Amino acid sequence: MSQSFSSSSWHGPEGPLFTVGNLRVDLTLLLIGIHTLAMAVAAVLAASGLGEWVNQAAFAAGDLRAGQVWTLVTYPFVHDIRQEGLWFGLEMLMFFWFGREVESAIGRRSFGLLYGALAVIPALVLAGAGPLLGSSVLAGSGTISFAVFLAFCALHPGAQFFFAGLTAKWVGWILLAIYSLAAFAGRDWPGLLQLWLCSLFAVAWVRRGGMEWPALSFSKGKKKGGKAKVASAKKTGGTPVLEKVDAILDKISKEGIHSLTSAEKKQLEEARARLLQKDRQTR
Numbered sequence: 001m002s003q004s005f006s007s008s009s010w011h012g013p014e015g016p017l018f019t020v021g022n023l024r025v026d027l028t029l030l031l032i033g034i035h036t037l038a039m040a041v042a043a044v045l046a047a048s049g050l051g052e053w054v055n056q057a058a059f060a061a062g063d064l065r066a067g068q069v070w071t072l073v074t075y076p077f078v079h080d081i082r083q084e085g086l087w088f089g090l091e092m093l094m095f096f097w098f099g100r101e102v103e104s105a106i107g108r109r110s111f112g113l114l115y116g117a118l119a120v121i122p123a124l125v126l127a128g129a130g131p132l133l134g135s136s137v138l139a140g141s142g143t144i145s146f147a148v149f150l151a152f153c154a155l156h157p158g159a160q161f162f163f164a165g166l167t168a169k170w171v172g173w174i175l176l177a178i179y180s181l182a183a184f185a186g187r188d189w190p191g192l193l194q195l196w197l198c199s200l201f202a203v204a205w206v207r208r209g210g211m212e213w214p215a216l217s218f219s220k221g222k223k224k225g226g227k228a229k230v231a232s233a234k235k236t237g238g239t240p241v242l243e244k245v246d247a248i249l250d251k252i253s254k255e256g257i258h259s260l261t262s263a264e265k266k267q268l269e270e271a272r273a274r275l276l277q278k279d280r281q282t283r
Helices: 027-047 051-055 071-077 086-106 108-128 142-155 168-185 189-207 226-235 239-255 262-282
Strands: 018-020 023-025
Touching: 023 027, 027 051, 027 071, 027 086, 027 108, 071 108, 086 108, 086 142, 086 189, 086 262, 108 142, 108 189, 142 168, 142 189, 168 189, 239 262
Parallel strands: none
Antiparallel strands: 018 023
């Protein structure tokens, strides 16, 4: 896969949660660690004949009525390596790539709230729709991780994927259609509902209600001149501010100024205001 970003381009303006040696642990990496630990514990319990304990952490529509509220937040961490196999490793790898980019763009707190909402909201809706959809069980984080990927597509619709030069926007649409058809063919109505709830919520969250994606467009042109308008902002502020502005300018040069989030536009406006203030003071 070839795209115009990599994990090494992640700037992490908020800094790590903590460090382990030279490893900078951000929220994305912490979540991956928890998922991996939960998978290993589940494997040990299954080998010991205690796999039923793990099933108690999955979410079922009747759990809330039974008082098992904790399953709202424990079910994403239920992993059966016998069923997921290599897909678990691939999911964590993709979440590492795209989750970091989303966390960097919207901030750690917003990313944490998004992840929690992607777990809780579909479960609550499925619990309420239980009489219509029948019994449903939620386990694992595959749909949540895919929704985070769609959030990345909403933030970076012009990022290039694969040798064919497909953009992130198109890859997101294609995968969403494939997963939807698979759930439809299998008559997995709870799974289909969870998929679309998570997908729409993730895109709406990063767009702050703008919903600029998933509108389809065949235009490959980029808005020019954006870099010239804000290049002078690089001369103001300390090193952290310069790094943030450099990252935003790099994004503009690759994807156009229209791809900026509201938070990134605010950072540019603040840098411009500081530059104007400095100019007035030197006159």
